Amino acid sequence: MEREPGLKWLFFDLNSYFASVEQQERPELRGKPIAVVPMQTNSTCAIAASYEAKAYGVKTGTMIYEAKKMCPGLICIPARHDVYVDYHNRIIQEVIKHTPINKIWSIDELSSRLPPNKRTLERSAEVSKNIKEGIWQNIGKHISCSIGVAPNSLLAKIASNMQKPNGLTILRQEDLPGPLLALRLTDLTGIGKNMEKRLNRAGISSIEQLWNTSPKQARKIWGGVQGERFWYWLHGYDFDPPETNNVMIGHSRILDPKLRHENEARTMARRLLVKATYRLRRKEYYAGALNLSVRTCAGYRWANEARFPAAHDPFTFLQHLDDLWGGMLTDFIPGPPLRFKKVSVILHHLRKDGQITHDILDSGYKEKIVDLEKREALASALDKLQNKYQKETVWLGTTPKTIGGYVGTKISFSRVPEKEEFWG
Ligand SMILES: [Mg+2]
Incomplete structure (x- = not known):
């Protein structure tokens, strides 16, 4: 430090x-x-x-x-x-x-x-x-x-x-802390409303009081080592946070009002997934888990996750997405016809190429490998078309048009989209 x-x-x-x-x-x-x-x-x-x-x-x-x-x-x-x-x-x-x-x-x-x-x-x-x-x-x-x-x-x-x-x-x-003392706790990056409440409960309601805590106290208030890190950063120490392995690739989309029926929502989820898969492949990652989450117009949230031997072809993921989607429908039925406000798909448990071979071999079945190879060949062919034309050349499913035009590439505050993601 x-x-x-x-x-x-x-x-x-x-x-x-x-x-x-x-x-x-x-x-x-x-x-x-x-x-x-x-x-x-x-x-x-x-x-x-x-x-x-x-x-x-x-x-x-x-x-x-x-x-x-x-x-x-x-x-x-x-x-x-x-x-x-x-x-x-x-x-x-x-x-x-x-x-x-x-x-x-x-x-x-x-x-x-x-x-x-x-x-x-x-x-x-x-x-x-x-x-x-x-x-x-x-x-x-x-x-x-x-x-x-x-x-x-x-x-x-x-x-x-x-x-x-x-x-x-x-x-x-x-x-320090001079110029910081005029700020409110929530002006500090990393202190949101909830953290502020916790600090208040610990008797801290100003930057000055926060400054005068100890690293040990901060750890206790935050409920973990992040508190201690925050304390040291606030006091001007420089160090990198430890690497966490929570890389994920995903897309979410608020649906246009006319695209909120089950069929359109499912198609959108599939498109977002194909798009995420394309990014995954460009970064040469394999994913071992897929998370689907939806929010209905009635305000219900549903999320579930599929785990599988790491893969990176869209067909494998789409199959898991279909399973998740089916599970979601049965969780909601019986009930009124579903209208969806938001769908999100996230690929996680990401790994690089070389780390993967064992999973495929361990799964044991020759047909499975042949099947994977076929999928891989087809997926590579799709990538080539995509790279060559930089837009929607081949889609697996139908392509609804939306008012916004671009499907999936919403700019998040933690990720800058790459140019290749602006198809459509
Ligand atoms: Mg700004």
Whole structure:
């Protein structure tokens, strides 16, 4: 664990990203309150809001019918995820000119471990200034970011949130906890509403009180070693969290109102799965478990998981999906006809190529291997078509069109979609 005085980490966060890209692309939207929405209906929520809309209290997650009441002139813009990914890629290219990138956290956030000669107040401020100016010059004047610099990446992220838009906050070890004391507990990344309640129950309701706990106490409050880690990060220590093996690949989709019947929902689940399989194969992973979860319009949630010898062809997964789907239907019957609001499929228990051979051999049956080889050959042929044409060439099942256009590729805040995922 290191606790040197150096400003080692820079955290970069684009401001109102989707909305800013729209304003950059469409001059008529500049200076106007806009909300980016997944689809044109009042019953959806904003996935981004411009600063002009934020001034009225509209933010990510605000329902559109409420947002329109708060801000009568609000302009709703359907999301164009492919454009945001394109900007993302260009922004990455720009940032890399100024500092190495260690981790891309989401479509609008990344962190950089500053090179040793850039870890002073002056040099890190210079890097930050160059990034901002590079983006204005080479990407667009309407794209701005907030940057945080600190001894570790958690503090750098917290710092990036302290001044918006277009901020730069540098937290030096020797100034801690000073600038943090003005924040609320929930302003700290990693402390949500529930954690706040737990802290309150332990008699902690301010950053100052949190600062004055001990690592041991923090461990107790968090109920595990994460508490201790949080304490050390907050106090400026720098270390990497241990690797966890929870990689997974999945997609989920809120269904358009006209695609909520059982048949369409099932088709959507199949498409999402084929898409996830394609990503799995590109990353050369095998998956040993499939999780299906659904939410019905009546508000019920259902989820179950299938486990199997690790595989990576769509046919195997689709078979398991069908089994899960059937099980789900029987769990709901008898009852009124089902209408689905959301479906999600996740492949997990991922492993790399080389780790797999034994499972196939251990399963013992020659036919099984021959069958797997056939599936594999067919799946490879599908991959080739997909790679060649970069869009839906062959689908296993039918292809419903949706208002949003892109099926499956929704931008999550923890994952940046790859260009190949924008088919359709
Ligand atoms: Mg942001």
